[in-house]
Amino acid sequence: MTKNHNERARLAAVLSYQILDSVTESDFDQLVALACQLFAVPIAAVSIMDRHRQWFKSAQGLEMSQIARDVSFCQYAIRSQSPLIVEDTQRDARFMLSALVVHPPYVRAYAGIPLINTDGYAIGTFCVMDHQPRIFSEVELGLLNILANQTTKLLELRKEIIQRIEFSDQLRRIYDSQSKAQELWKQAIDAVGDGVWDCDLVSGHYFFGYSWLKMLGYDQDDLVPHFVTLYDLLHAEDKPRFEAHIHAYLSGQADEYKIEYRIRCKNSDYKWVLSRGMIVEHDENRQPKRVVGTHTDISQAKMLEQSIWQQAHFDNLTGLPNRRLFLDRLAHERSVSQREDKQFAVIFIDLDGFKAVNDAHGHLVGDQLLVAFSQRIQTFFRQSDTFARFAGDEFAMILGNMQSQADMTTFAEKIVQATKQPFQLDEVTVQISASIGLACYPQHGTEVDDLLRNSDAAMYAAKAQGKNCWVLYVPGM
Numbered sequence: 001m002t003k004n005h006n007e008r009a010r011l012a013a014v015l016s017y018q019i020l021d022s023v024t025e026s027d028f029d030q031l032v033a034l035a036c037q038l039f040a041v042p043i044a045a046v047s048i049m050d051r052h053r054q055w056f057k058s059a060q061g062l063e064m065s066q067i068a069r070d071v072s073f074c075q076y077a078i079r080s081q082s083p084l085i086v087e088d089t090q091r092d093a094r095f096m097l098s099a100l101v102v103h104p105p106y107v108r109a110y111a112g113i114p115l116i117n118t119d120g121y122a123i124g125t126f127c128v129m130d131h132q133p134r135i136f137s138e139v140e141l142g143l144l145n146i147l148a149n150q151t152t153k154l155l156e157l158r159k160e161i162i163q164r165i166e167f168s169d170q171l172r173r174i175y176d177s178q179s180k181a182q183e184l185w186k187q188a189i190d191a192v193g194d195g196v197w198d199c200d201l202v203s204g205h206y207f208f209g210y211s212w213l214k215m216l217g218y219d220q221d222d223l224v225p226h227f228v229t230l231y232d233l234l235h236a237e238d239k240p241r242f243e244a245h246i247h248a249y250l251s252g253q254a255d256e257y258k259i260e261y262r263i264r265c266k267n268s269d270y271k272w273v274l275s276r277g278m279i280v281e282h283d284e285n286r287q288p289k290r291v292v293g294t295h296t297d298i299s300q301a302k303m304l305e306q307s308i309w310q311q312a313h314f315d316n317l318t319g320l321p322n323r324r325l326f327l328d329r330l331a332h333e334r335s336v337s338q339r340e341d342k343q344f345a346v347i348f349i350d351l352d353g354f355k356a357v358n359d360a361h362g363h364l365v366g367d368q369l370l371v372a373f374s375q376r377i378q379t380f381f382r383q384s385d386t387f388a389r390f391a392g393d394e395f396a397m398i399l400g401n402m403q404s405q406a407d408m409t410t411f412a413e414k415i416v417q418a419t420k421q422p423f424q425l426d427e428v429t430v431q432i433s434a435s436i437g438l439a440c441y442p443q444h445g446t447e448v449d450d451l452l453r454n455s456d457a458a459m460y461a462a463k464a465q466g467k468n469c470w471v472l473y474v475p476g477m
């Protein structure tokens with residue numbers, strides 16, 4: 001496809017090949033040599049038409065490397081975008097006085113085919129010249145066309161290669177500048193104390209930043225820079241959560257990579273760290289290739305958080321779960337038992353005569369008694385049961401997975417018996433007893449509030465019956 005002559009656009013197209021004044025290339029020279037052989041002519045050339053000159057990319061039989069555009073034969077082929085055939089220059093008014101005709105190389109015959117690129121611009125010509133007048137047969141013109149086409153293809157190929165080289169240079173420059181920026185970034189973050197890490201997902205190479213290592217007491221040589229090293233250092237309990245989060249982030253299910261986990265220090269202690277990261281590179285299939293991020297030591301914050309949680313959920317004096325934690329566990333037990341169709345017991349205990357101990361021996365002894373009672377009763381429990389201090393001398397229990405009401409009452413009796421055994425405290429021996437109320441899920445209530453209220457009511461019934469005993473809830477209490 002050819003385009004109407006637009007010299008400005010044509011020149012832009014010529015420049016895009018970056019071929020003007022380029023060094024000799026054998027591919028073009030071979031085509032020119034072939035033309036001389038094929039047509040038995042002394043002169044053949046591949047020329048590129050610049051703004052004011054015709055420059056020869058390759059030429060045979062010509063002394064010069066370029067000529068002024070206005071004396072060139074090829075300018076006609078360029079302008080008309082069609083072959084120019086001159087069988088005898090001395091009989092053609094356009095050329096008979098041309099410098100190329102009256103001076104060397106004394107051109108008498110000329111055939112030139114424009115090199116029209118894929119955008120339709122005539123970049124230059126492929127031409128042959130003779131010192132004698134000559135007629136170019138159709139076959140010869142066909143061959144010349146083929147040579148011109150091959151030359152155009154060569155020009156396109158050459159342009160593509162140049163573009164690829166430029167593109168890869170550009171990529172390398174971007175990569176270099178990014179690497180420099182990333183290095184600076186790593187150093188800056190390392191300097192403020194957050195440990196930097198950088199993971200190549202393809203090779204598994206894992207860069208541990210200086211602060212990362214220092215935070216956990218390691219030296220550079222202590223750790224193999226590989227993802228497996230990090231995985232091995234994770235606390236066993238945190239590994240499943242870590243794996244799940246990584247998977248969610250890399251597969252796009254999670255928007256951000258942000259996870260807290262414990263990691264083993266050089267001295268074998270564990271530290272809590274907050275790990276944050278982001279994908280910075282994808283491969284050609286848009287799969288994540290590289291993730292970089294930071295490690296922040298959050299051990300202090302975690303300890304504070306744990307201590308606050310502990311204070312909010314456990315009784316200071318006895319170390320038993322408090323009312324809040326008891327209610328959480330009760331709600332949990334209820335939903336598990338409902339799902340699995342099981343029974344459980346809620347047991348309410350209020351000590352009898354506790355005030356008298358306080359009054360007789362002082363508050364401190366009263367405290368010691370509460371602790372001693374808790375420790376004695378705790379020995380009756382399974383890990384899965386809950387024994388909590390509600391307030392003062394009130395305690396509550398959850399006994400999971402009860403087979404029968406008889407199991408519950410047997411247990412209650414054990415507590416009654418154990419409580420009335422004397423307590424040997426620091427300076428005195430005291431004796432108390434317990435009043436116990438029992439309610440069973442689901443017979444005595446299916447909701448948490450009902451179970452609490454009914455076990456409390458049963459406990460009051462035990463007090464009313466003379467204390468030092470247990471009572472199983474019956475409706476109407």
Ligand SMILES: Nc1nc2c(ncn2[C@@H]2O[C@H](COP(=O)(O)OP(=O)(O)OP(=O)(O)O)[C@@H](O)[C@H]2O)c(=O)[nH]1
Nearest residue numbers: 350351352353354355356358363364366367392393
């Ligand atoms: N030493 C001590 N006493 C407490 C604590 N919390 C509450 N008390 C006291 O525990 C007593 C509980 O009162 P009551 O349950 O009426 O005393 P009680 O003698 O067991 O009465 P009954 O249940 O009817 O047998 C009160 O005197 C509270 O001041 C505590 O943490 N330490």
